[in-house]
Amino acid sequence: MTRPARVIIDLEALRHNLARARRCAPRSRVMAVVKADAYGHGLTRAAAALEDADGFGVACLEEARELRDAGATQKILLLEGPYCGAELADVRRLGLDIVIHHHAQLDLLDAAPAGAPINVWLKIDSGMHRLGFDPAETPAALARLERNGNAAAKVRLISHLANAGAPQDAMTRRQVDLFMETTEGRRAERSLANSAAMLAWPECCLDWVRPGLMLYGASPIPGAAAADFDLNPVMTLESALISVKRVRRGEPVGYGAGWRCPEDLPIGVVAAGYGDGYPRRAPPGTPVLVAGKPCALAGKPSMDMLTVDLRGCPGARVGAPVLLWGRGLPVEKIAECAATVPYELLCGVHKRLEVTERG
Ligand SMILES: *Cc1c(COP(=O)(O)O)cnc(C)c1O
Numbered sequence: 001m002t003r004p005a006r007v008i009i010d011l012e013a014l015r016h017n018l019a020r021a022r023r024c025a026p027r028s029r030v031m032a033v034v035k036a037d038a039y040g041h042g043l044t045r046a047a048a049a050l051e052d053a054d055g056f057g058v059a060c061l062e063e064a065r066e067l068r069d070a071g072a073t074q075k076i077l078l079l080e081g082p083y084c085g086a087e088l089a090d091v092r093r094l095g096l097d098i099v100i101h102h103h104a105q106l107d108l109l110d111a112a113p114a115g116a117p118i119n120v121w122l123k124i125d126s127g128m129h130r131l132g133f134d135p136a137e138t139p140a141a142l143a144r145l146e147r148n149g150n151a152a153a154k155v156r157l158i159s160h161l162a163n164a165g166a167p168q169d170a171m172t173r174r175q176v177d178l179f180m181e182t183t184e185g186r187r188a189e190r191s192l193a194n195s196a197a198m199l200a201w202p203e204c205c206l207d208w209v210r211p212g213l214m215l216y217g218a219s220p221i222p223g224a225a226a227a228d229f230d231l232n233p234v235m236t237l238e239s240a241l242i243s244v245k246r247v248r249r250g251e252p253v254g255y256g257a258g259w260r261c262p263e264d265l266p267i268g269v270v271a272a273g274y275g276d277g278y279p280r281r282a283p284p285g286t287p288v289l290v291a292g293k294p295c296a297l298a299g300k301p302s303m304d305m306l307t308v309d310l311r312g313c314p315g316a317r318v319g320a321p322v323l324l325w326g327r328g329l330p331v332e333k334i335a336e337c338a339a340t341v342p343y344e345l346l347c348g349v350h351k352r353l354e355v356t357e358r359g
Helices: 011-025 035-040 042-050 061-069 087-094 103-111 134-146 170-183 195-200 331-337 340-346
Strands: 006-010 028-033 055-058 075-078 097-100 119-123 156-158 235-247 265-270 285-290 293-297 308-310 320-323 354-358
Touching: 011 028, 011 042, 011 195, 011 354, 028 340, 035 042, 035 340, 042 061, 055 061, 061 075, 061 087, 097 103, 103 134, 119 134, 134 170, 265 320, 285 308, 285 331, 320 331, 331 340
Parallel strands: 006 354, 028 055, 055 075, 075 097, 097 119, 119 156
Antiparallel strands: 006 235, 235 265, 235 320, 265 308, 285 293, 285 320, 293 308
């Protein structure tokens, strides 16, 4: 047997979740966000399954090039825009849209040689204070774009929400109101909603929506389950037991010897660890499914292995399948145990893992 740790990508779930996103925003075009290797799911694999999307959002030129090389003809938006002037030649050659969020990027556009017009999405900082022009600067930035021969005449307006996963959040209310005020009467296409906003703030579904996490079947709303929104998990991380033994009460398990058996225990060793992308911070008690039965981590995750308290599945033998997250054990649950977000776990799965596609 080769090392049993592997990732399974359910392409049918990806298509289902895209259809679900469309139902959330029936009047919007959908820009599927596939940055960071499609949140760890494989960029070209995910994009092929998401071919019905109206566009793809990526973080950088390299990701956009990979999509075009794989034959993607949809709109592709560089969410952070160009990092240097030299990228603008590739932007034109590949037919990409760019975000412009800073005067330094307007300088790049001014300095670029004349050529085919580039589609620009002007980013407004509605309150997250990460990227974007201050609302008060927006008219001047738009005027600069109009004077610039390299930008297409049709400019789109975009902003990002800091806390859309919290329903009734006062800050989100202020961000939405500020974006609406700033963009009102401009007759430009607008985009505001990420996954959380699509589910919790339907009024944010403007001309374009930008779902990421929900497409991968995880809930972007803390405390809510993906199933509550009819989203199906796309990624499953699974492996198998490579050892089962009994460990006596009071004996330690794993590195640091900080965790001890509360009674005589069957301890299973799973061939998966933080070297595969499982979070090292996951504490003892974090759920694991062994042959479909709920068990719990015992001791700290190591690089290639996890130790599990098998009391929930006392009959388990070497070779028993182990599910670390996926269908039946939401990645959000593991993220919560490890004090992180599902985004980090999904995009942290390691390249060493074998990937199997389903659907
Ligand atoms: C990553 C990203 C998204 C997608 O966010 P999700 O929370 O995954 O839906 C949307 N817009 C921008 C600008 C992003 O960077």
